[in-house]
Amino acid sequence: GMFFSTNKFTNGPEVNSLKDLKNFKICGVRGNDYSTLGLSMNDFFTTGNTIEQVLIMLNVGRCEIVVSSMEPIYGSILVGNSMVPDNVSSIPIPNSENPDFSIFISKGSP
Secondary structure (H helix, E strand, O other): OEEEEOOOOOOOOOOOOHHHHHHOOEEEEOOOOOHHHOOOHHHOOEEEOOHHHHHHHHHOOOOOEEEOOHHHHHHHHHOOOOOOOOOEEEEOOOOOOOOOOOOOOOOOOO
16 A cells, blocks of 8 residues: 555545656665565665654655555554554555565564
């Protein structure tokens, strides 16, 4: 999905394909693999260490969009730890397939 500030894009940025993403200042999470979206780290305007950090950057106008899986971010709401600022919304990236999503869980995790 693509996260954006409703302060800047009331109805969302105009994106019709993955190639259109490069027309925006993108925030990303340092170390994430965005190659399935045709993006390299050179395509990012700025990065942060966590998705929460980049959503805050988006919220304060440091970038125009954040590209990320939507489910983990909205799942944070369900566990009472919402990381989505009030003026941030999201839409699926048009004409793109859902990328594979991998997660690693520590054996020591409760």
